[in-house]
Amino acid sequence: MITHRLHVKENRPVAFSEATLKKVRELIQQYPEGKQKSALLPVLHMAQEELGGYLSVDVMDYVASLLQLNPIEVFEVATFYSMFYLEPVGKYVIEVCRTAPCAICGGEEILEYLKEKLQIGVGETTPDGLFTLKTVECLGGCGYAPVLQVNTQFHEQLDQVAIDRLLDTLRKQAADPSSADLTWASQFC
Amino acid sequence: MVKVTIDNIQVEVEEGTTILQAARKIGGSVVPPAMCYYSSLAGSGGKCRTCLVKVAHSSARDPRPMPKLVASCCTPVQEGMVVLNQTSHEVVEARKAIVEFLLINHPLDCPVCDQAGECDLQDLSFGYGLEETRYEEDRREFPEIDIGPFIKLHMNRCILCYRCVYLCEQLTEKREHGVLYRGDTSEISTFIRQSIDNEFSGNVIDVCPVGALTDRTFRFKSRVWFLKPMDVHRECPACSGKAVAWMFGEEIQRITGRKDRYGEVEEFICNECRFEKKSRADWVFEGPRKIKRQSVISANHYEKMKKPSIINPIEGTIEQSDNSET
Amino acid sequence: MGKPVLLEHIRIPGIRQFGVYRSHGGYRPVEKALLEMSPTEVGQEVTRSGLRGRGGAGFPTGLKWSFLNRKSDKPRYLVCNADESEPGTFKDRYLMEHLPHRLVEGLIVSSYALGVNTCYIYIRGEFKYLVRILEHAIREAKENGFLGERILGTDFSLEIHLHPGAGAYICGEETALLESLEGKRGNPRIKPPYPAYKGLYDCPTVVNNVETLAAVGPIINMGGEAYAGLGKGKSTGTKLISACGHINRPGVYEIEMGLPVEEFIFSDEYCNGIRSGRHLKAVIPGGSSVPVLPADLILRTAKNEKRLLTYESLEEGGFDSGSMLGSGGFIVYDETACMVRNTLNLTRFYRHESCGQCSPCREGTGWMEKVLWRIEHGEGRWKDIDLLVNIARHIEGNTICPFGDAAAWPVASAIRHFREEFEYHVEYPDEVRVITHGNLVRETRFTGGHPVSGIRFR
Ligand SMILES: Cc1cc2nc3c(=O)[nH]c(=O)nc-3n(C[C@H](O)[C@H](O)[C@H](O)COP(=O)(O)O)c2cc1C
Ligand code: SF4
Ligand code: SF4
Ligand code: FES
Numbered sequence: 001m002i003t004h005r006l007h008v009k010e011n012r013p014v015a016f017s018e019a020t021l022k023k024v025r026e027l028i029q030q031y032p033e034g035k036q037k038s039a040l041l042p043v044l045h046m047a048q049e050e051l052g053g054y055l056s057v058d059v060m061d062y063v064a065s066l067l068q069l070n071p072i073e074v075f076e077v078a079t080f081y082s083m084f085y086l087e088p089v090g091k092y093v094i095e096v097c098r099t100a101p102c103a104i105c106g107g108e109e110i111l112e113y114l115k116e117k118l119q120i121g122v123g124e125t126t127p128d129g130l131f132t133l134k135t136v137e138c139l140g141g142c143g144y145a146p147v148l149q150v151n152t153q154f155h156e157q158l159d160q161v162a163i164d165r166l167l168d169t170l171r172k173q174a175a176d177p178s179s180a181d182l183t184w185a186s187q188f189c
Numbered sequence: 190m191v192k193v194t195i196d197n198i199q200v201e202v203e204e205g206t207t208i209l210q211a212a213r214k215i216g217g218s219v220v221p222p223a224m225c226y227y228s229s230l231a232g233s234g235g236k237c238r239t240c241l242v243k244v245a246h247s248s249a250r251d252p253r254p255m256p257k258l259v260a261s262c263c264t265p266v267q268e269g270m271v272v273l274n275q276t277s278h279e280v281v282e283a284r285k286a287i288v289e290f291l292l293i294n295h296p297l298d299c300p301v302c303d304q305a306g307e308c309d310l311q312d313l314s315f316g317y318g319l320e321e322t323r324y325e326e327d328r329r330e331f332p333e334i335d336i337g338p339f340i341k342l343h344m345n346r347c348i349l350c351y352r353c354v355y356l357c358e359q360l361t362e363k364r365e366h367g368v369l370y371r372g373d374t375s376e377i378s379t380f381i382r383q384s385i386d387n388e389f390s391g392n393v394i395d396v397c398p399v400g401a402l403t404d405r406t407f408r409f410k411s412r413v414w415f416l417k418p419m420d421v422h423r424e425c426p427a428c429s430g431k432a433v434a435w436m437f438g439e440e441i442q443r444i445t446g447r448k449d450r451y452g453e454v455e456e457f458i459c460n461e462c463r464f465e466k467k468s469r470a471d472w473v474f475e476g477p478r479k480i481k482r483q484s485v486i487s488a489n490h491y492e493k494m495k496k497p498s499i500i501n502p503i504e505g506t507i508e509q510s511d512n513s514e515t
Numbered sequence: 516m517g518k519p520v521l522l523e524h525i526r527i528p529g530i531r532q533f534g535v536y537r538s539h540g541g542y543r544p545v546e547k548a549l550l551e552m553s554p555t556e557v558g559q560e561v562t563r564s565g566l567r568g569r570g571g572a573g574f575p576t577g578l579k580w581s582f583l584n585r586k587s588d589k590p591r592y593l594v595c596n597a598d599e600s601e602p603g604t605f606k607d608r609y610l611m612e613h614l615p616h617r618l619v620e621g622l623i624v625s626s627y628a629l630g631v632n633t634c635y636i637y638i639r640g641e642f643k644y645l646v647r648i649l650e651h652a653i654r655e656a657k658e659n660g661f662l663g664e665r666i667l668g669t670d671f672s673l674e675i676h677l678h679p680g681a682g683a684y685i686c687g688e689e690t691a692l693l694e695s696l697e698g699k700r701g702n703p704r705i706k707p708p709y710p711a712y713k714g715l716y717d718c719p720t721v722v723n724n725v726e727t728l729a730a731v732g733p734i735i736n737m738g739g740e741a742y743a744g745l746g747k748g749k750s751t752g753t754k755l756i757s758a759c760g761h762i763n764r765p766g767v768y769e770i771e772m773g774l775p776v777e778e779f780i781f782s783d784e785y786c787n788g789i790r791s792g793r794h795l796k797a798v799i800p801g802g803s804s805v806p807v808l809p810a811d812l813i814l815r816t817a818k819n820e821k822r823l824l825t826y827e828s829l830e831e832g833g834f835d836s837g838s839m840l841g842s843g844g845f846i847v848y849d850e851t852a853c854m855v856r857n858t859l860n861l862t863r864f865y866r867h868e869s870c871g872q873c874s875p876c877r878e879g880t881g882w883m884e885k886v887l888w889r890i891e892h893g894e895g896r897w898k899d900i901d902l903l904v905n906i907a908r909h910i911e912g913n914t915i916c917p918f919g920d921a922a923a924w925p926v927a928s929a930i931r932h933f934r935e936e937f938e939y940h941v942e943y944p945d946e947v948r949v950i951t952h953g954n955l956v957r958e959t960r961f962t963g964g965h966p967v968s969g970i971r972f973r
Contacts, residue, residue: 040698142759144934286909290878373881375871
């Protein structure tokens with residue numbers, strides 16, 4: 001848990017696509033002039049999504065330059081929030097809720113089952129780079145416990161059968177990206 | 190001007206003054222200890238909670254007490270406010286608790302720490318510490334790192350007062366270190382490997398209340414109580430050039446800013462003065478420094494409150510305070 | 516309960532779409548407020564309704580609005596607190612997912628009352644799907660002339676922006692939320708100054724919970740007095756209660772304030788009793804931050820009166836035998852739940868979520884977790900129990916923000932009401948060691964001879 005590790009800047013070129021840059025510019029417009037720092041959280045989300053799944057020093061430097069910030073301001077923020085990963089992660093990050101309402105309704109068992117199934121511990125990634133297992137704090141799904149999220153997509157009222165099915169679907173999806181993308185967005189809007 | 194009473198002593202201060210500053214105007218034992226507040230750094234204070242006091246009467250208009258203890262460093266006074274510091278059992282108990290919290294993860298390495306003898310936390314635990322620790326778990330441990338050729342960061346000892354962060358934000362061109370992570374895993378760090386060597390960055394050593402940021406050009410050379418501090422100055426294009434030279438015999442072992450009795454630097458000095466001017470010929474000597482450190486160790490021994498006196502820890506002399514700010 | 520107020524439209528298919536919502540009387544409050552009332556009148560109506568903040572503190576909303584500094588020439592902001600991360604609470608999410616237009620409508624009316632032209636919804640980062648739903652709702656409202664420039668031909672203009680968080684419970688605290696909205700670490704600010712004077716970008720700001728703001732629409736519709744007619748005493752109107760834990764029917768329920776807790780837990784209209792025919796052991800009635808109460812004290816107060824779901828009734832008995840309504844996260848435990856393990860879990864949560872700014876909370880939460888971990892894993896000592904009580908007391912009230920209290924109360928209350936369970940863990944370390952390690956059968960997981968203070972309901 002205690003890091004105090006000094007990270008290395010690799011000086012690899014990173015850049016958003018034109019479309020994302022346009023979104024960033026729009027986003028900055030949401031905030032009063034000179035307050036572009038406000039866009040930091042959403043831009044870091046975009047960076048994590050588009051530029052490698054985690055925030056490397058290079059990516060954070062790039063975000064800092066986009067928003068005209070001092071890099072340390074970005075490091076401070078990125079390390080504060082638990083949704084930002086500072087180390088590489090697998091394609092699917094499975095985050096199991098471990099807070100009391102889930103824990104008393106089977107959350108702990110779900111986590112154990114996943115560890116066993118994926119043969120990895122919490123914080124680790126499977127050798128094929130597909131799954132990273134993590135824990136999170138209360139996801140606001142206590143009534144539908146136990147809950148987990150896969151890359152911010154919620155899965156609720158789980159049991160071992162549901163987990164099996166979920167892993168299968170994800171594996172299939174990874175093998176064939178054109179197969180069903182069961183995101184919330186496609187279900188709702 | 191408003192009148193406030195702190196530990197039964199009345200004082201008149203300007204509107205908007207904080208309780209802490211009002212207490213400092215009185216001086217002596219009514220002054221709450223401050224580990225994170227630093228008057229010249231905007232935004233500092235409120236974090237360590239050692240300066241908590243009880244407000245027995247909020248103001249002349251509203252005589253009710255405030256429901257919780259308040260941080261005196263960031264609570265402004267009001268006309269007719271009555272504040273209890275040393276005279277409140279509740280305050281003393283809370284302060285003991287805060288000191289305990291600050292110490293649980295603090296290493297017990299005072300014997301090898303460069304700050305020993307001028308450490309605010311050491312003073313504080315002398316005044317408010319429990320005899321024995323109730324903390325039996327593992328302590329947080331970080332490796333020590335060098336941030337640049339002049340400064341060493343010993344994160345184990347840090348109490349996360351944020352002073353060094355505000356200093357670099359406000360005094361240097363570009364802040365390169367900050368507080369990372371959160372909760373009890375927070376740490377002061379640069380995140381990436383780089384050195385902090387802005388022109389004024391050396392001042393972090395002076396504002397750090399503990400031995401977390403220390404002078405690499407001085408480390409382990411000596412202990413402060415063997416050194417004789419001299420007020421010195423020089424012509425410096427970057428700063429005021431007013432400093433203190435810590436002498437071991439004829440040798441300048443380190444240069445620091447001039448601290449007032451609350452441990453706050455009067456004028457910040459530049460890195461060149463601090464780290465590179467170590468020869469007697471660089472400086473004009475004014476005479477021995479009259480240290481008026483408001484140490485809790487000494488504050489605790491006061492019996493009478495009207496005329497606080499200050500013990501000079503170096504020369505062993507006792508000075509009568511004239512109750513005015515230095 | 517009678518007719519639902521907030522969730523009036525919940526069962527209508529397609530209600531997430533503007534057209535459907537509109538055809539069921541949606542956005543009527545906006546028309547009424549903007550065309551027929553002055554901003555002051557809207558504020559007065561909210562004051563009259565007795566609406567109290569649904570985010571946790573229960574502060575009267577009308578009063579909060581009246582504090583907003585209207586003299587300053589800086590812009591004013593309304594920030595909607597949708598950072599819902601309190602364990603046990605999932606009502607805001609439910610509301611936004613099913614009735615996004617309820618919130619948008621409330622935001623428009625509230626902004627009008629406050630003279631605000633820019634409004635931010637700070638939504639927790641994990642609710643990414645909700646961002647899409649809300650974006651959609653905002654776009655629809657804009658297309659239909661309820662947002663943007665000169666709404667309904669008046670000279671009132673409003674933009675609503677969404678701002679995602681990134682995983683930090685503390686950003687629910689209003690000043691931490693503002694810091695986060697400014698793109699900084701979520702460190703709560705030192706108060707005073709209060710947001711009403713110096714909030715977002717140092718401008719006067721009001722921060723309100725999702726449910727609070729969503730209730731403004733119905734209040735304008737039915738009139739403040741009618742809203743105040745619902746509920747009991749100073750707890751007016753209806754409240755969303757999110758129920759979870761060992762009950763038969765977890766979920767979000769809209770109740771009229773004043774419903775007896777007993778009825779809420781056991782009636783088949785609501786939670787429908789305890790799961791698998793077990794007994795009620797304990798309840799945390801207002802989200803994990805409020806004190807836990809054992810079965811006897813949650814159903815009846817120490818004075819042997821029925822405990823009701825109101826701010827006042829749940830507080831009855833103060834710290835010794837009461838709790839709080841908080842955010843309405845109702846967590847129910849049956850006799851299989853181990854209170855030590857549960858307290859350890861919550862303390863771990865608070866340690867993980869502390870911002871680390873002030874020393875009592877930063878150091879105290881970690882210390883409590885370590886001690887609780889030892890007790891739960893059979894390494895506790897007798898003096899540890901009193902030590903925990905003492906640490907909790909030292910954190911409480913000495914911190915920058917109420918998070919410190921929130922971290923201290925679960926520990927203090929669990930020990931107050933379930934001390935014998937903590938003592939049991941110390942007395943029989945071998946037994947608890949067996950129970951907590953490697954046993955994956957849920958049924959026996961938390962049991963095994965723990966003394967249980969639960970009582971059977973009739
Ligand atoms: C640690 C902490 C966490 C909080 N989390 C939330 C939250 O997730 N959602 C919320 O609406 N209010 C939360 N609050 C309460 C807010 O600080 C604030 O009181 C509320 O947003 C005010 O809105 P209201 O008056 O409408 O209740 C939290 C408070 C604290 C101290
Ligand atoms: S390093 Fe020193 S000055 Fe900086 S936060 Fe830590 S204790 Fe304070
Ligand atoms: S009480 Fe905890 S969360 Fe609140 S400011 Fe202090 S350290 Fe941060
Ligand atoms: S000096 Fe006031 S809180 Fe630290």
